Amino acid sequence: MAEPLDPQTAGEIRKRSRTFFEAELDRYRDVSPPSIQDDAQTRRLLRSLPAPSGSKLVDIGCGTGIVASHLKRLFPQAAVCGLDISPKVIARARELDRTGSIEFVLATESELPFRDSVFASAVCRFSLHHYPDLPAHFREVRRVLKRKGIYLIVEVLPEAGRFQTMLNDVFAAAERESAGHVAYYSLEDFMDLLAPAKLKLRSVRPIPLQLKIGKYLSHCREIRKTPASFQKRISFEEGDDWFSVRLPAAGLFAEAE
Numbered sequence: 001m002a003e004p005l006d007p008q009t010a011g012e013i014r015k016r017s018r019t020f021f022e023a024e025l026d027r028y029r030d031v032s033p034p035s036i037q038d039d040a041q042t043r044r045l046l047r048s049l050p051a052p053s054g055s056k057l058v059d060i061g062c063g064t065g066i067v068a069s070h071l072k073r074l075f076p077q078a079a080v081c082g083l084d085i086s087p088k089v090i091a092r093a094r095e096l097d098r099t100g101s102i103e104f105v106l107a108t109e110s111e112l113p114f115r116d117s118v119f120a121s122a123v124c125r126f127s128l129h130h131y132p133d134l135p136a137h138f139r140e141v142r143r144v145l146k147r148k149g150i151y152l153i154v155e156v157l158p159e160a161g162r163f164q165t166m167l168n169d170v171f172a173a174a175e176r177e178s179a180g181h182v183a184y185y186s187l188e189d190f191m192d193l194l195a196p197a198k199l200k201l202r203s204v205r206p207i208p209l210q211l212k213i214g215k216y217l218s219h220c221r222e223i224r225k226t227p228a229s230f231q232k233r234i235s236f237e238e239g240d241d242w243f244s245v246r247l248p249a250a251g252l253f254a255e256a257e
């Protein structure tokens with residue numbers, strides 16, 4: 001699971017992610033499962049980041065720039081940059097930037113267009129499960145971070161075992177076709193991936209999410225054109241909200257060695 005995908009599959013996954021988020025752009029701010037974008041939780045995590053005066057911070061897979069704008073408000077003394085794979089998403093992020101001071105750049109996860117050792121902190125919220133080449137991504141993050149800089153990853157974090165397998169076989173597999181999901185990683189997977197890049201996991205802060213299955217599925221049907229294979233496996237009536245699952249997620253703080 002932690003192996004990079006072959007270049008052709010990686011290219012297809014990136015294209016699907018781009019197409020998916022561009023198609024959803026107009027409803028983007030409320031398009032994720034509702035509890036996923038809990039900004040109070042996110043801000044609590046962001047406050048712990050190193051961001052001294054004059055430093056630079058980057059939001060990777062920034063979407064319309066929600067996290068980047070939190071960073072700018074929390075740390076007005078720092079320069080904030082957002083990066084995303086889609087030109088249309090980047091254009092929308094620029095339009096929505098009320099501070100007018102965030103720099104948004106177009107790039108993929110595995111080739112960060114920055115010089116070495118420039119950032120005090122980097123953040124990636126709910127974007128990493130789209131990345132086809134995590135070893136290259138972490139190498140790049142380490143390269144652009146200053147020593148002792150922090151990479152904060154906010155992600156779904158299943159325990160290794162049956163739940164992770166279910167999540168990857170059902171959810172990630174279905175969303176791979178539509179939205180370019182690759183996989184959800186356990187803590188062990190993250191440690192295996194971060195270590196070779198000389199990123200050391202310092203702390204993990206759980207942020208449990210409630211995913212309402214009925215709402216999620218009608219949302220899938222409405223805009224994600226969920227593949228028939230997925231719909232056959234789970235059949236609920238649209239709008240059924242009697243069943244929700246606790247989706248384990250966390251903020252992982254990794255330090256550049």
Ligand SMILES: C[S@@+](CC[C@H](N)C(=O)[O-])C[C@H]1O[C@@H](n2cnc3c(N)ncnc32)[C@H](O)[C@@H]1O
Pocket residue numbers: 014017018021032037060061062063064065066067083084085086089107108109110124125126127130131132
């Ligand atoms: C679920 S959205 C999260 C957006 C934002 N981080 C937030 O929390 O609101 C995922 C974002 O990652 C971007 N993305 C997907 N694959 C990417 C890749 N390989 N490289 C860079 N960005 C990517 C998408 O275009 C999308 O904007």
